[in-house]
Amino acid sequence: MELRDYVRILHRNWVLILACTLLGVAAAAAYSLVVTPKYVATTELYVSVRAGDSAATGDLVQGTNFARQAVTSYVDVVDSAIVLDRVVEELGLEATSGELSASVEASSPLNTVLIDIAVTDSDPEQAAEIANSIGSNFADVVVNDLEKPEGDAASLVKIETIQPAVVPEKPSSPNVPLNLALGGLVGLALGIGIAVLRTVLDTRIHSLHDIEQVTDKPLLGGIALDPDATKRPLIVHADPRNPRAESFRSLRTNLQFVNVEGGGARSFVITSAGPGEGKSTTAANLAISLAETGARVALIDGDLRLPKLADYLGIEGAVGLTDVLIGRAELADVLQKWGRGQLYVLPAGRIPPNPSELLGSAAMDRLLTTLSERVDYVLIDAPPVLVVTDAAVVSKLAGGAILIAASGSTRKPQLGAAVRTLEAIGSRLLGVVVTMLPTKGPDSYGYGEYTYAMTHEIEAAPYSERNRGRGE
Structure with missing residues (x-):
């Protein structure tokens, strides 16, 4: 990453x-x-080797070197039983010498004759008492027991307390x-x-980067999430200044630059990987925004299993595409003009028992050819690719397919499977449109470089002026 x-x-x-x-x-x-708070009391001892009054300088140095070597061994004697048993008896402690040794730590700074003794206890006064008792008993054990020569001769080793332990005022832990x-x-x-x-475990589509991991097809646009989309699906018509309406205009501009092979009218199949990803509302709003520029647009409800465009647009949908395909009605009789622009809608009509056969028939091919001669854009709202084969079948007859993916809903494996399905049958996937983008946060349509809803200067000119010289 x-x-x-x-x-x-x-x-x-x-x-x-x-x-x-x-x-x-x-x-x-x-x-x-x-x-439980713990207190640490420390005492410091000084170890020396005594020399006679007539001792030479070399003897003094030798004694000091001996003391430095001896303290390394003396450190291990501090928490031994021979010392701590005396401390337990002297202070009347309930703990054994083994238990007491866990709270005693002895050390000696490098190349010194000093011994530091630290005692940790929950009682600050007892910690100081134990430290001082260990210091005095340790000195007595070493001088009078361990280092005392035979006979009545005095020990040459001398251990003195140079820093007695005091009662600590603040706990060392916690x-x-x-x-x-x-x-x-x-x-x-x-x-x-x-x-x-x-x-890492989230396989849902959230941003442009997620789509780039699935397909190299371009991102044609991003549609902002509208919680009231079910109440006002035609946002471009109902609230033209809404940011979501502007995102459809951005999609319209990007779509106008898609180079569809073969020239002539541009026919697009709008589909998705699964249901509930906003393909029908995208098709309807895109058609309205294209018609606003003065283009002639034909919108076909190719979802012969669950048609929605008639309800969204408020038109009669009892007679439509299926009637034209089986020869029961003429195209001119069922094609309905919508709005003030040149938008013509062909509803689905009655739901047939064989939608895939009808959409892939020669009649459907002739219908698209006829519409392509009369209009500038043909938009076909098709069922989800992974649910049925209708979209894949009809996309072969159109100029290309546009795949809808819902942010936070569509998963990468589903989107990848939809892309592979369309490419496997030879359909041209023109790009992906992300819907339901949050309006705030890192996945919003206006976050950082993921700015989808941009206005374009080319939209300022009417459609007829932008296409002047193309023979339209």
């Missing part, structure tokens, strides 16, 4: 990431409140600021991980 993909992931899942971060901070705060910071970082990492995982 590229940097822009990660930015989109963060933008799309910022609520989840923020919630995980706050949850991590809350968990760290709860842990800090529940855990470190609340550090715990909160770590909790926030863990929550943030968890939130980002979940967001990336959701994106």
Whole structure:
């Protein structure tokens, strides 16, 4: 994935990431409140080797070197049983020497004769008492037991306390600021991980980048989501200034630059991978927007299984395409003019038992040829490609197919299967139109480089002027 993909992931899942971060901070705060505070008391000892009054400088150096070597062994003696048993007895502790050793830590700075003893306990006063007791008993064990020569001679090793332990005022743990910071970082990492995982596992179409992963066909346009689309499907006619209406005009402009092989009228089959992706409303609004430019447009309801255009446009749909194909009616008798422009609608008519055969028949071919001689654009609303074969059949007779994909609904495998189905039969897929794009967020039609609903200067000129010199 590229940097822009990660930015989109963060933008799309910022609520989840923020919630995980706050949850991590809350968990760290709860842990800090529940855990028992621990206090650390430290004492420092100095180890030396005594020399006689007449000792030479070399003897002093030798004694110091001996002390430096000895402290490495003395460190291990600090938390041994021989020392801690005395501490337990002296302070009357309930813990054993083995249990006490877990809270004792001894160390020696490199190349020194110092020994640092740290004791951790939930009681600050007891921590200081234990540290001082360990220091004094350790010195006694080493000097009078371990390093005492035979006979009445005094030990040459001397251990003195140079920094006695004091009662600590603040607990060493829990470190609340550090715990909160770590909790926030863990929550943030968890939130980002979940967001990336959701994106990887999500196979739905959301943006141009998702379509590029499925097909190399161009994106012809993007249609904004309208929650009231079922109440006013013809948004170009009902509310021309609506951003969604403008996105249909953008689609119209892009469609006018599609170079359909063969010249003449441009006939397009508008279909989708599955149902409920907005193909019928796209076909109707696109036809109206084309007619607004002065173009002659024929809109055919080729969905002979579930026709909708007659209801959307408010026309009589009892007689239509099926009647023309079986010779029961003439095209001129059932083709209905709609609106103030030159938009002519051919409803589906009665639902036949054999839609695929009718749409792929020679009669359908002659019908499209006749319309192509009379109009500038022929739009055919066809059923979903993956549901029935109707769209694939009729697309072979038209100049090309336009595939509709609904943002947040259509899945990449479905879109890929629809593309392969159309290409397998030799149909020319002209491009993809994304519908139901959110109006806000990283998947909106106006986010970053995914700006679909753009106006074009070429639309300022009437259709007749733009096509002057083409013989139309």
